[in-house]
Structure formats: C-alpha cells, structure tokens
Amino acid sequence: MVVSTGSNSMRTEVIRCVAACDALVAVSEDCADACLRINGNGDVTRCFLADLDCIEVCSSTSRLLSWHMRRDGPTTVALLETCREAARASTLACEYLAGLHPGWQTCTMACRRVDDACERLLAVLR
Template identity: 80%
Template sequence: MAVSTGRDDVPTGISRCVAACEALVTVSEDCADACLRIEGNGEVTRCFLADLDCIEVCSSTSRLLSWHTRSDGPTTTALLETCQEAARASMAACEYLADLRPGWQTCSMACRRVDEACARLLAVLRKSAR
C-alpha cells in the first residue's frame, strides 16, 4: 500500500494511531459480543478469536504509543506491524461474515483505519530514522 506522509510527523502519527486503536477496541468488543450471541460455525469462532486478538494487540499498541512522544525503536516497529496484521485478520473475518450481519461493516472500517494509521506512522518513523 502506498502511504502518503506529506504533512505527517511522529506526534501526529502517534495521535492518529492511538485514536484508531482505541476506536477499534470498542468496535471489536461489540463485534465479539455479537459473535457470542449467534449460532455459529467455525467462521463465527474465527471472527470472535480475530476480534479478541485485535483487542489485545490494539490495546497494547495504544498503551505503548501513549507513553512515548517519539517512538522509533524496534519494539514499536514490531508492535505496529503486528497491529496491522491483527487488524487485517479481524477485517477479513468480519467481512466474510458481513452478509450475515451487515452491521459488522463498522468493524471492517475501524480495522481499515488502524491498518492505515499504523502504515502511516511506520512510514514516518522509517523516514525519520534515515
């Protein structure tokens, strides 16, 4: 994915990423709760577990970024990459079930925002490390 970093700086990227992660935690909790209320098959379980993974990874990412004003270490990079993967897995699982539960598109949109916010922050961090 091509990422524009024209006016982004580290503090702005951190702020955007924290906000996106916190929003996704809320949406994923609702989605996981909805999964528990429907009779399911392996796909519902897959979505539920992807939501739980996403909640944990986004929560950790948000906490780590919140106590830094400049996050360019290897732990931050690894966690941002992991956050992207968790968001993508949750998005794929929710999109698969979107035909059954159209409201789950909210989860997919929130996942997409986290993926993009992490990508933008990673690009800024890599650019500033040069």
C-alpha cells in the same frame, strides 16, 4: 500522552494511531459480543477470536505509543506491524461472516483505519 520527539509529523501520526486503536478496541468488543449471540460454526469462532486478538494488540499498541516514541524503537515498529496484521485478520474474518449473515455490522471500517494509521506512523518512523 508522552511523545519524546520534536517532530510534529510524528506526533500527529502517533495521536492518529492511538485514537484509531482505541476506537477499534471499543468497536471490536461490540463485534465480539455480537459473534457470541450468533449460533454458528467455526466462522463465528474465527471472527470472535480475530476480534479478541485485535482488541489485545490494539490495546498494547495504544499503551506503548502513549508511553513513549523513539525513532530507534524496534519494539514499536514490531508492534505496529503486528497491529496491522491483527486488523487485517479481523477485517477478513468479519467480511466473511458478513457474507454469511446479511445485515451483519462489522468492525471492518475501524480495522482499516487502524491499518492505515499504523502504516502512516511506520512510514514516519522509517
């Protein structure tokens, strides 16, 4: 990972955010696979698509943060905000599906970690 700043606080938050995004990608892939195994309606599709969105956004965020970090990076800020939104949408979809299917294992904890990690990094950037 390349981080072009001397700030230990920023470096710590970048590492935390990349780790959270990478973990969520793995968990969301499992969650999306589980969605495919359920015979359901639009609720299953909603959860599946939210998982796929989260996978793509978190993968992009992780790659961008691994390449570089600048205080003036509007793309970085925009992607971190998008990552938070994708994680929140996935959380809502998975929690709703969990309410319909007792015992459903969701990726909501990993989504919350991404939301928190992105928020913390945004706070350092701003």
